[in-house]
Amino acid sequence: MIGVFDSGLGGLSVLAALVEALPQADFVYYADTAHVPYGNKSEAQIQRRVLAIGEHLANEGCRLLVVACNTATATAVHALRAAHPGMPVVGVEPGIKPAAQETRTGRIAVLTTEATARSQRLRKLVRDHAHRVEVVVEPCPGWATHVEMLQLDDPALAADVSARIEPLLDRGVDRIVLGCTHYSFLAPLLKQAIGTRAQLVDVADAVARQARRLAADLAHGSGRLLLQASAHPERLRAALPRLHLGHIAARLT
Numbered sequence: 001m002i003g004v005f006d007s008g009l010g011g012l013s014v015l016a017a018l019v020e021a022l023p024q025a026d027f028v029y030y031a032d033t034a035h036v037p038y039g040n041k042s043e044a045q046i047q048r049r050v051l052a053i054g055e056h057l058a059n060e061g062c063r064l065l066v067v068a069c070n071t072a073t074a075t076a077v078h079a080l081r082a083a084h085p086g087m088p089v090v091g092v093e094p095g096i097k098p099a100a101q102e103t104r105t106g107r108i109a110v111l112t113t114e115a116t117a118r119s120q121r122l123r124k125l126v127r128d129h130a131h132r133v134e135v136v137v138e139p140c141p142g143w144a145t146h147v148e149m150l151q152l153d154d155p156a157l158a159a160d161v162s163a164r165i166e167p168l169l170d171r172g173v174d175r176i177v178l179g180c181t182h183y184s185f186l187a188p189l190l191k192q193a194i195g196t197r198a199q200l201v202d203v204a205d206a207v208a209r210q211a212r213r214l215a216a217d218l219a220h221g222s223g224r225l226l227l228q229a230s231a232h233p234e235r236l237r238a239a240l241p242r243l244h245l246g247h248i249a250a251r252l253t
């Protein structure tokens with residue numbers, strides 16, 4: 001079984017890519033809905049949650065963990081790996097490297113939570129892979145919560161998305177990296193704000209390919225999916241069609 005987790009619904013965007021890459025594998029998806037959002041929490045709080053969820057998923061029989069959350073990866077993937085030395089752990093990091101390679105204007109932006117924006121790990125990612133380009137780190141408070149509440153058509157959110165994107169485009173940014181898994185569900189709104197002036201960069205497929213490389217012996221299960229949450233687990237199943245993931249529901253046991 002492959003364990004996938006996030007603070008809430010955001011990681012379902014990664015789960016969708018995983019299910020496509022590993023159609024026969026068995027998955028358990030854990031949403032930490034009692035503690036969402038992680039973006040405004042301290043490093044210590046996020047680490048505590050990540051370690052508790054890792055422990056839980058290991059006890060459920062998971063043999064590979066996918067941290068489907070940029071904030072949890074940036075803050076706690078090292079602690080999770082240290083706690084489970086024998087377990088492969090795949091994290092999610094913003095696609096700064098491909099964006100830096102592909103930009104034509106030499107300016108890229110990364111949309112993240114507040115916690116990811118101030119993390120050492122993001123700074124290192126920029127230093128290692130994007131030192132030749134200008135990188136604008138744009139924290140987007142409240143966006144993950146809108147996704148969590150399934151308020152995807154809220155005009156106030158659309159206005160905030162435009163207000164954040166417009167200045168980036170005016171600065172000549174031509175690649176906009178999704179640095180939070182919740183933001184994949186805002187892609188239609190973001191594309192509306194961006195038009196043809198820039199491209200979105202999402203790493204969900206790359207994460208799924210990495211998991212497939214590490215999951216060779218887990219690839220052949222019975223294609224089952226278990227949804228779990230620390231609060232309101234019933235909301236997860238109900239959210240699937242709203243997030244255009246109704247096809248995944250067929251796997252639920």
Ligand code: DGL
Nearest residue numbers: 010037038039070071181
């Ligand atoms: N989905 C998460 C991420 O990728 C975190 C959102 C939140 O809980 O603030 O960063």
